Amino acid sequence: xxxxxxxxxxxxxxxxxxxxxxxxxxxxxxxxxxxxxxxxxxxxxxxxxxxxxxxxxxxxxxxxxxxxxxxxxxxxxxxxxxxxxxxxxxxxxxxxxx
Numbered sequence: 575x576x577x578x579x580x581x582x583x584x585x586x587x588x589x590x591x592x593x594x595x596x597x598x599x600x601x602x603x604x605x606x607x608x609x610x611x612x613x614x615x616x617x618x619x620x621x622x623x624x625x626x627x628x629x630x631x632x633x634x635x636x637x638x639x640x641x642x643x644x645x646x647x648x649x650x651x652x653x654x655x656x657x658x659x660x661x662x663x664x665x666x667x668x669x670x671x672x
Contacts, residue, residue: 636642
């Protein structure tokens with residue numbers, strides 16, 4: 575894999591290299607080879623990935639056909655850690671109110 579550095583712009587070259595490595599799946603392979611994976615674990619992981627891919631493909635197909643509503647766009651400020659935290663409605667464990 576090769577990346578050209580233009581005008582001594584190393585940051586841009588690193589960004590391009592990272593993007594190429596991501597596209598080639600090198601980061602994923604390094605993560606998987608970081609430790610030994612038993613053949614049975616590998617088989618189970620690959621099967622789970624295939625099931626996940628098939629479900630995602632079926633969901634996308636139904637969304638394109640209009641049988642399933644499109645996923646709503648995320649609203650910034652809402653969700654975990656957003657504007658909803660600390661409001662009324664009780665807590666899930668923790669130390670309670672002071």
